[in-house]
Amino acid sequence: MRLLLLLTLLLITDSCGTSKGVTTENMSKFREENPTFSTQFENNVKDIYLEKEMYGDFIFAVVDENGLAYSFALNREILQGKESSLNNDAPIYIASSTKSFTGTLLKILEEDNVLDLNKSLHEYLPELDFKDSIDTKNITIKNLLNHTHGTFSTPMTWKTAFLGYSGGNKELINDMNTDFLFDPSGRYRYSNVGPIVAGMVAEKVTGKNWKKLMEEHIFSPLNMKNTSAHVSDFDFKDIRPSLTVTKERGIVEKGFYKSDITMHASGGIISTINDMSKWLAANINQDKTLLDDDSWEELHTSTATQDKKYYTYQRSGYSLGWDIAKYKNNKILTRFGGLAGISFHISFMPDKNIGVIAFSNDNRAYLLPHLMANYAYNIINEQPADSILKIEKTSFDKSVKRENDIQYPDDSEVLAANNGNDKIIGTYKNTENWPIIKIYKEGGHYIFNWGVLKGKIFRSDKGGYRSNLGVLSRNFQIKKDSLLTGSLIYKK
Template structure:
């Protein structure tokens, strides 16, 4: 019996190793030729400045290639070391770094956050002995704090003293949402504050020392200043607007708004390493970099989630920074990311040893193109029947979709230009500084006789809006945000409302 069991074990190990080496040279070459041709056809009709793609099969990279321009205006081409912003795909890095700290005994994911708050005390009633770090990292804490997420991801107003005030003063809790999945950046932002408070550590430095350095990810960072200092090529952010094609956005990422839920820039070459170590349970090039148990902990589902976003739809689970779902009945582990000017798709099939990373520096068509290219790669390596016909149709659908978008976008721009002002006072009466205790200070000023708004890193000129005493801005590029001015009893502008939050007008400084 022992001999038979031994043979079975040997056979299983042998077949596993055989699969990891099963990609033939001819298959690889055929895939590269077909995939490359398809990518170039898709890019002809979508105005995406640059796209970086990493494909793994048999647990190893078989295709790493970058297309287009990191910066069109400057004529800077993108390559495999070009940095793309991966947005919320950062969460898998942050969660792994937390698991590694637990492995070292420095934190415990199942312990309540009360232990890690230090001197921080919440103004509102928060069940700090019930909510754990794991709740934070799986989006099940029941907590809310819009101002904290706004500062960390957008405005960049993140001085420790201000963040601590927002953290303790604006945090709220909804009991019916506890243990219920509710996706946002907040849990990861709270974790970063706890890490600073309890261990005096910056989440960025933990990831750099415990993940990036051991993996040799030499063109990945959470510091834009590091990329600039090293002279790395960074893909600039674009959005397609009307018939103008892709234009630069007005909210570039900086050190102060790269945050723990979405704060990493990485290259196609480095993302291939990230896929390899995750799909091979901590191994890269046969070397065990991270403990198998730690990787498996991150890839275990802890909260159920119904997914509607293509291509991995249906009932799934959220792990630590990863979503566990299915594609054509095959298990897939993934996380997407998006921000004005960027899209990211990182996914892999652990059982089939197929992985995909697609990053773009355009956010109008970027996610749609990434989805089509990702499923093309999966279907090719899964040897799906009829894929040629399917992807010819999808290519045409992308073209039609983009043409439709351009038409609709151009009409929207034209319609907004026809709007009449609904402001009743001279424009100078609306200018000044408006403060919100938690969101910060918004400046309203005239720029070439046009009202403009700025808060932290964010700035936007305005257009007229359809409501009285209101203007439309895009502090977050690609969105239509309304600022409504409120008069006092003397018919003087006393405050404004932005995203349902009031900002009080401050006295003019002498």
């Protein structure tokens, strides 16, 4: 059956092509300057997609100083010549690429004399005092944006990214004040905390929340009409979902695991290829619609040192939202993001006035956007692109194999609903203000509902129970009226 599918797909790949909404004039110019690009690029993407028997979406764009220059979309529907909703206007979640938007927003507010990035957290948000264990007079807003602030809070991070909360910024500040870690070294330590707190500062000084400020200062000026920090602004079924996939079972889980409350300043934007092309072009051009030259310079220049390698990118610094790296001796600014099966890539080479955007949602293919971004750059920069692709693909191959080998529970392991198991049903509360857990019966099984996330309950090999909540799996035990998950204790 699998061989038949592959042969069928190979026979009808001529229906693959460019997505809707491409800027025709700029696309024609790009094709004239890069006559073999589309053939080389598309053939290799199709080959990889078929070789790995991928599911889900891959969508890609090249952007230059004039905007969108090339785009290409691929999934099983397109390969089979069927109508697909995957195109340049399909809503995609950009995850941690949001951080570059937040850094830009705060720089805009500084340019407007609303705040000063070199002033302290204490001055703008004195209620965040970490019970006086940390001198927040020594943490600047810039430290928050470039991950040198040294603070971390598990409950705040989990609530904003996964579980949700009901008490607004006041609840999150209380979480940080009561449950935190601190590194006083001032070294770069990447997390969601800094940009989220910077978003709180922006709200404090303007009286408008981060989501509204993004709309007013970035989305609207750049005419990004299909971009929002609210999930509810989209038809939920149109948002490209996360896919959890294995070679043997195909799609194990499918869903989009974000809601309005978990869209935040470190990972809270849904956009489209067309709109993200406007954003990337604004960065390539240092568009005066948003900022002046000096402000753009700081946004694109390292303000913190790092020495890390991710895939093929040797990172040397971090600006206020972009990783500063090298690829094939070219300076490249990157900002990647992921959630469950979603992998998002956006980058540009400022000295070449060229950038790329790539998205995939098959969890096994999280390196595919980076692999094909490199391939595109190498074609455009007249490097031996095919031989480099062959070398770089080895890491991709290994990552796909690792993901294929992961064992996920199947329906045979579902905890069956019966009178004996009904004792676990109930509402469980935690004294440290973590979101409540509800366990209830649905059909012939049980649901574990933690905050805004929920999933079926399975028997655990280690004893107790397990639930897959889409973005994470959680093991737990229930003893009498107590539910224990990790270090957290809940009472019925």
